[in-house]
Amino acid sequence: MSGRARHRRGVSSGGPSCNACGRLLKGQKLYYRVKTRITCEPNELSFTQEDLERDHAAELERISRSCEGRDPMELEEEVFVLLDYHLCAACKAGFVDRVRGR
Numbered sequence: 001m002s003g004r005a006r007h008r009r010g011v012s013s014g015g016p017s018c019n020a021c022g023r024l025l026k027g028q029k030l031y032y033r034v035k036t037r038i039t040c041e042p043n044e045l046s047f048t049q050e051d052l053e054r055d056h057a058a059e060l061e062r063i064s065r066s067c068e069g070r071d072p073m074e075l076e077e078e079v080f081v082l083l084d085y086h087l088c089a090a091c092k093a094g095f096v097d098r099v100r101g102r
């Protein structure tokens, strides 16, 4: 044991704990890791004549201005979220049921 504290999310000096219930996973026979990638799937990928005729420089300028002062993490999470969780066996069962909509 090095005793060195790890600061990764879900990992404390006591080892990984369940991200749902907080139970320490060190003493568990079995635990799970959930790695989920949530990506943005835009529905509007068709172009109209109007889109083609639009002033693209002005449009980019407008988009760039609308992003000013916003948290870069927040902007990134609008298109891409990576979840990396630890779950105990009980919470994993509940998680799978919820995702499957049962």
Ligand SMILES: [Zn+2]
Residues within 6 Å of the ligand: 018, 019, 020, 021, 022, 023, 087, 088, 089, 090, 091, 092
């Ligand atoms: Zn749990």
